[in-house]
Amino acid sequence: MFLSDNVLLSVKNLKTYFFTPEGTVRAVDGVDFDIKKGETLGLAGESGCGKTTTAYSIIRLVPRPGQIVDGELSFEGENILKKTEKEMVKMRGNRISMIFQEPIAAMNPVYTVGSQIIEAIKICHKGISKEEARDKMINLLKLTRVNNPELIIDKHPHELDPGSVQRAMIAIALCGNPPLLLADEPTTTMDVTTEAQIIELLKDMKREFNISILYITHNLGVIARMADRVAIMYAGKIVELGSIQNVFGDAKHPYTKGLLSAFPRHDQDIDELYSIPGVVPNLLSPFTMCRFYPRCQFAEDKICWREEPELIEVEPGHWVRCYLYGENVE
Amino acid sequence: MVKTLSSKLIEVKGLKKYWPIGKTGVLGKPSYYLRAVDDVAFDVRAGETFGLVGELGAGKTSLVYTMIGLHEPDGGEVLFEGRNIFDLNKKELKEIRKNIGVVFANPYTSLNPRMTFGRTLKEVLLTNRILENSSEAEKRISEVLPLLGFEPHHIPRYPHEFSGGQRQRIAIARALISYPKLLILDEPTIMLDMSVKASILNLMRRLKNELNLTMVFVSNSLGVIRFISDTIAVMQMGRFVEVATKDALFSSPKHPYTLNLMATLPLPDPDYKLNPILKMGAISTTHPEGCPIQGGCPYETSKCYKERPNLVEIEKDHYVACHNIN
Numbered sequence: 001m002f003l004s005d006n007v008l009l010s011v012k013n014l015k016t017y018f019f020t021p022e023g024t025v026r027a028v029d030g031v032d033f034d035i036k037k038g039e040t041l042g043l044a045g046e047s048g049c050g051k052t053t054t055a056y057s058i059i060r061l062v063p064r065p066g067q068i069v070d071g072e073l074s075f076e077g078e079n080i081l082k083k084t085e086k087e088m089v090k091m092r093g094n095r096i097s098m099i100f101q102e103p104i105a106a107m108n109p110v111y112t113v114g115s116q117i118i119e120a121i122k123i124c125h126k127g128i129s130k131e132e133a134r135d136k137m138i139n140l141l142k143l144t145r146v147n148n149p150e151l152i153i154d155k156h157p158h159e160l161d162p163g164s165v166q167r168a169m170i171a172i173a174l175c176g177n178p179p180l181l182l183a184d185e186p187t188t189t190m191d192v193t194t195e196a197q198i199i200e201l202l203k204d205m206k207r208e209f210n211i212s213i214l215y216i217t218h219n220l221g222v223i224a225r226m227a228d229r230v231a232i233m234y235a236g237k238i239v240e241l242g243s244i245q246n247v248f249g250d251a252k253h254p255y256t257k258g259l260l261s262a263f264p265r266h267d268q269d270i271d272e273l274y275s276i277p278g279v280v281p282n283l284l285s286p287f288t289m290c291r292f293y294p295r296c297q298f299a300e301d302k303i304c305w306r307e308e309p310e311l312i313e314v315e316p317g318h319w320v321r322c323y324l325y326g327e328n329v330e
Numbered sequence: 331m332v333k334t335l336s337s338k339l340i341e342v343k344g345l346k347k348y349w350p351i352g353k354t355g356v357l358g359k360p361s362y363y364l365r366a367v368d369d370v371a372f373d374v375r376a377g378e379t380f381g382l383v384g385e386l387g388a389g390k391t392s393l394v395y396t397m398i399g400l401h402e403p404d405g406g407e408v409l410f411e412g413r414n415i416f417d418l419n420k421k422e423l424k425e426i427r428k429n430i431g432v433v434f435a436n437p438y439t440s441l442n443p444r445m446t447f448g449r450t451l452k453e454v455l456l457t458n459r460i461l462e463n464s465s466e467a468e469k470r471i472s473e474v475l476p477l478l479g480f481e482p483h484h485i486p487r488y489p490h491e492f493s494g495g496q497r498q499r500i501a502i503a504r505a506l507i508s509y510p511k512l513l514i515l516d517e518p519t520i521m522l523d524m525s526v527k528a529s530i531l532n533l534m535r536r537l538k539n540e541l542n543l544t545m546v547f548v549s550n551s552l553g554v555i556r557f558i559s560d561t562i563a564v565m566q567m568g569r570f571v572e573v574a575t576k577d578a579l580f581s582s583p584k585h586p587y588t589l590n591l592m593a594t595l596p597l598p599d600p601d602y603k604l605n606p607i608l609k610m611g612a613i614s615t616t617h618p619e620g621c622p623i624q625g626g627c628p629y630e631t632s633k634c635y636k637e638r639p640n641l642v643e644i645e646k647d648h649y650v651a652c653h654n655i656n
Contacts, residue, residue, distance in 0.1 A: 046523040191385035191550065196594045196606065218524060221596030225604065249600045259598075262528035264553035266580075266595055267602075273557065275529035279493050 008179055008212045009035045009058065014071035016050075016057045023284045027053040027066070029236035032311065035180065040206060040213040042227030042244075044220055044259075048280060050236045051216045055182045058214070059096050060088050075180070093124055097173035101185040103165040107157040113168045114153025117141075117175070124176035140171040143208075145201060163194040167201065174205060181213045187222065199226050220263060224248055229317075232256050235281050235291040238311065242318035252320040254296045290323070298324055339411065339512055339544050340397070341373040346405035347389075347396045366392035368568035369406070371641075374512070374561075379538055379545040381559025381576070383552055385591075389568040390548045394514050397546075398430050399423055410512075428458045431505030435517040437497035441489040447500055448485035451507050460508050470507060477537065478503050495526035499533065506537070513545045519554060531557055552595055556580060561647075564588045567622045570641055574648040584650045586627050621653070629654045 016028040028050040035041050043051050056062045058073060060080060073080040075096070083091070092098075100106040107116060117137045122128060128136070141149035144167040157165050166186060173181055183202065187195040199222065206213055215226050223230050223244070230247050232240040232255065240253040251257045261274035278295040281287075289305040290296070296304065303323045311319045312326040320326075347367035350360030366389040374380045384390050395401045397408050399415050407414045410426055418426065434440040441450060448471060454460070455467040475482065478499045489497055498518055505513055515534070519527040535558055537543060549555050555562055556576060563573045564587065572585040583589050590607040609626040618624060621634040633653045641649040 046525065191387070192591060192594055193385060193608075196596075196604075199596075219596070220524075220598035224598045224600060224602070225596040245600045248598045259524055262525055263598055264528070264531060264551065264557045265597055265599075266552035266556050266592060267597065269580075270557055272535070273528040273532055275532055276525035279495075279526075280523075 006036045007034045008037045008039075008076065009214075010072075010074045011054075011058070012072040012074070014054065014057055014073065015069045016053050016062055016066055017069050018066045020065055025283045026236050026286065027283060028057060029283075029287075031071075031233070031236070031238055033231050033238060033241060035212045035214060037179070037212060038206065038210045039229065040203075040215055040227045042223035042230040043214060043216045043233060044218060044223050044230060045233035046218060046280060048283075049233045051218075051233055052184055054233075055098065055184050055214060055216055059092060059098055059182060060085075061092075093120065093173075093178065094176040095178050096180045096182065097176065097178040098182040098184065099166070099169050099173050099186045101188050103162055103169045103186075104157045104160075106169060107165060109157055112154050112156055113160065113165065117153070117168060117172055120172040121175045136175070137171070140175055141168065144168070144171045144174075144205070145197075146171075161194075162190055163197060166190070166198055170198075170201065170205065174209065174211075177209060179211055181211050182216070183213055184216045185218070186215075188217065188219070195222070202226065220248070220259060232259070235287075236283060237291060237321065238319075239292065239321045240319065241311070246315065246318040250318075252314055252318070252325055253292075253322050254298050254324075255292050258295075258297075290321075292322075337376055338373045338409075339376045341409040342397055342406070343371050343409070344406035345370045345393070345396060345403060345408065347392050347401055348404045349392075365389075365568045367396055370565075370568070370570060371406075372563060372570070372573060374544060374546060376511075376544050377542050378561060379543070379547055379559045381555040381562040382546060382548045382565060383550065383555040383562060383591075384565035385550060387567075388565040390550075390565055391516055393565070394516055394546060394548055398427070398432070398514060424458075428460060428508055429511040431508060431510035431513045433498070433501045433505045433513070433515045433518045436521050437494055437501050438521065440501055441497060441504075443489050446486050446488055447480075447492075450500065450504055454504055454508050458508060474503055474507050477506075477540075478533065493526075494522050495530060498522060498526075498530055502530075502533070502537075506541075511544060513543050514548075515545060516548045517550065518547075520550070527554075534558055552591060564591065569638070569651065570649070571651045572649065573641065578645070578648045584644065584648070584655050585652050586629060587623050 011031055011033050014028055014031045018025040018027055031054055033041065043054065045051050053062065057068050062068060068081060114137065118133050121133045121136050138149050146152055146164055146167045152160055152164055187198050190198065202213065203226065205211065217223060227244060229243050231238045232253065234255050240247055240256045247256060248260065251260055258274060258276040262276065264270065264273060276295055281291055287308060289307065290309055293299050293304045309321050309323050311321045314320050314325045345367055346369060348363035349366050351364050352361035370393060382390050392401065396403050403416060407416055415423060415426055451471050452467045455470060461467045461470060492500065519530050522530060531554060538545060547558050559576050561575055562579045563570045566587050572579065572588045583592060586607050593605040593607055596604065607628065608623060620636050620638055624630055624634045631654060639651045639653045641651045643649050644655060
């Protein structure tokens, strides 16, 4: 993965471990990817594979006992990991924003939605007057297509539907015009119709402001609709990375293939779904072999358990971490 | 697929469940009622899987809970093998409930953390006096275990020792062990991961055929519903908008809401194009007078703003609630 001028964020060998009393949980164990300017990268995987921890590492908000132990996060040419907490506070919201899974839980329940947006605007734009901030808020809410902005600003989060609150959250996230938005399962708790609206909104916002989005979800359908490229994560590592066309149209990694054939499609009659045997490995012990080896139907005894495969480029822009591809095949 | 000759196991007629919203004080009157289940009627035949699909807040869970007497109904009746369960006294209701197994959405909260797997199952059999003694119960447990892919060494374990998928299989075992005539599954796969979801769905489909189960399967995913059901009801805002056999519903969906649901579900397929029918954002989230999709529907007429359409049989066994389809 080469650096070019077009790259906004480059993550190299990111390792975030949780030091728990039971041992070290290697939640993110060597993740590499780039996000280009104006691009949406989807990060998909099952729960516990390290998607959210990756996002929290980028914004440097890993909760204790978690710690970023290794890696390089270069954002606009600067290494985020070298920044002090004070510099990070300035970056969050202004340069990198984040929206969360449950918008109503992410907001403060005792303040009105409007006052929380104003607070964010005042932090991003120092010295802004009350009237200007209010105008900016109404504009942002119109941009995020809230039906009646004047109606929702005096309400508390619990009085509104999740779709409206998520729109307000997006308004907060965008008020500092950040070049990068981290979206952590922003539509998981919503129904299909609202989800479709929020996805369309995020796509429009991305075009309008030329922002890059890291879109995290376990729903492969949403990724196909939202993202330009997709990274499939398994047990703390990326196993496949490429364009939507490449990864979903011509999946290479056995895990990706398994996930795609386990998806109950509503446009086909299916007699039996493929189910990946076994369970997600315990992240407490370090891996000496391919992490998917115990569940893999294509695994070869000779190579797969010997050491971990590297990400290799099987076609331009399509990377796979598997011994079945590339020159490693014996 | 649908065994038209087999008898109706459960008949639901005009079922209503209204939730009071915005109650103030002890004697305060609620400001309005949320019509979670609003005059719903259907029946489930023996050996059939009835799939109930709808978005969040459509009233699916309220409907199944009211149907088996877990919520107090606000109207209507439910006939289980011909007897209205709302007319029964506590003892009779308990008798009927032995015949109904329920699997809840969240396997992390639906199992008692202090009970071992074996005790969870034994409790069902002995408390309900389905089997007389402990040794008979153990025999029954050993029959059920292999069906769900468990081994005898799992019996003394506690719920926290199992993974999410295994816990859901324990919940299914608990529902199946009492030889229920009806199995209710309320979003059994919603909390599970992608790879585990597939194995539970395969298991349910296999059990359905092997044991000839009668099921009411609730899900918000059309794909899951298509995989498991024989007959499907699409629910929106407390009512059914379309009821049909699986083949009829997917080969010729009629209601604009159903069409929209099918056309807006994203798939992990680069060539799949979405094609929403309803105008997004225009549809009210509260109960309006008339059809709830008014304002967003391309086929609407002035009648849609006045009157909520009722289910009409447009083809054999295919019911649609829309003013503009005939």
